[in-house]
Amino acid sequence: MSERHLIYAANWKMNHGPAEARAFAKKFLPLVPSVTGRSLWFFPPAVSLGALDEALAGRPDIKVGAQNVHWESKGAFTGEISIPMVMEVGARAVLVGHSERRHLFGETDEQVARKTGAALKAGVTPLVCVGETLTERESGRTEQVVVRQLGPLLEVLEPAEWVKVVLAYEPVWAIGTGKNATPDDAAQIHELIRMELGRNGVSDRVPILYGGSVNTANVGLLLTRPQIDGVLVGGASLDPEGWADLVEKGSQAKVRPSGGYDLADG
Ligand code: PGA
Numbered sequence: 013m014s015e016r017h018l019i020y021a022a023n024w025k026m027n028h029g030p031a032e033a034r035a036f037a038k039k040f041l042p043l044v045p046s047v048t049g050r051s052l053w054f055f056p057p058a059v060s061l062g063a064l065d066e067a068l069a070g071r072p073d074i075k076v077g078a079q080n081v082h083w084e085s086k087g088a089f090t091g092e093i094s095i096p097m098v099m100e101v102g103a104r105a106v107l108v109g110h111s112e113r114r115h116l117f118g119e120t121d122e123q124v125a126r127k128t129g130a131a132l133k134a135g136v137t138p139l140v141c142v143g144e145t146l147t148e149r150e151s152g153r154t155e156q157v158v159v160r161q162l163g164p165l166l167e168v169l170e171p172a173e174w175v176k177v178v179l180a181y182e183p184v185w186a187i188g189t190g191k192n193a194t195p196d197d198a199a200q201i202h203e204l205i206r207m208e209l210g211r212n213g214v215s216d217r218v219p220i221l222y223g224g225s226v227n228t229a230n231v232g233l234l235l236t237r238p239q240i241d242g243v244l245v246g247g248a249s250l251d252p253e254g255w256a257d258l259v260e261k262g263s264q265a266k267v268r269p270s271g272g273y274d275l276a277d278g
Pocket of ligand 1: 244
């Protein structure tokens with residue numbers, strides 16, 4: 013990715029098999045036009061990738077991606093799936109280090125960095141998630157945790173590779189709970205992330221999304237912050253009408269009088 017786009021990423025988690033994914037696409041496509049500078053990403057369960065990719069074909073603004081991959085391209089890893097395999101069925105992005113992977117399945121910062129490196133080598137866009145738990149926030153360790161999570165990534169990736177990475181700040185306490193970070197809280201951590209990247213010589217063109225209980229009612233306020241380049245959404249992305257509405261509401265909030273989107277770098 014050579015420039016920062018406004019990105020709407022739908023994380024379907026363990027919802028929507030192939031038939032439901034096709035039905036979603038049929039309803040969704042006529043509701044949301046393709047717009048320059050705005051990208052729509054879908055992360056369906058792996059078994060639905062091929063069906064969804066086919067159903068959404070012909071839209072340059074849309075891409076599908078896998079929710080999880082292994083860093084090896086093949087081998088004796090029962091239950092895992094490789095990057096070349098998901099690419100074969102249409103994935104052009106991979107979600108890496110989602111908090112459910114980190115906290116429910118024990119994924120470490122180092123594994124997140126290995127997966128990110130493997131995605132970049134294979135030519136798919138990694139969408140890498142970071143974020144603190146409630147205990148970490150309440151004990152004043154939010155910044156420390158986010159910087160720690162970025163550490164192995166900064167070690168493994170060359171500065172030049174970062175232009176192909178997308179980050180998402182998702183406070184764990186806000187995911188699926190109905191409690192979202194205030195636009196101020198989110199913007200503050202987005203700034204911290206950008207400073208940390210800058211200190212390490214990483215380009216300011218890395219988009220940083222916000223995720224955690226984003227819905228049609230709060231997306232506008234979040235996206236009016238220039239630090240927030242888009243949203244990563246679970247629950248509110250499952251229904252085609254609702255997701256289309258969220259995309260339109262968010263985009264209206266972000267649009268500048270001159271047209272285009274109000275991202276931090278103009
Ligand atoms: P949520 O999930 O929008 O349902 O809070 C966000 C995510 O897990 O990416």
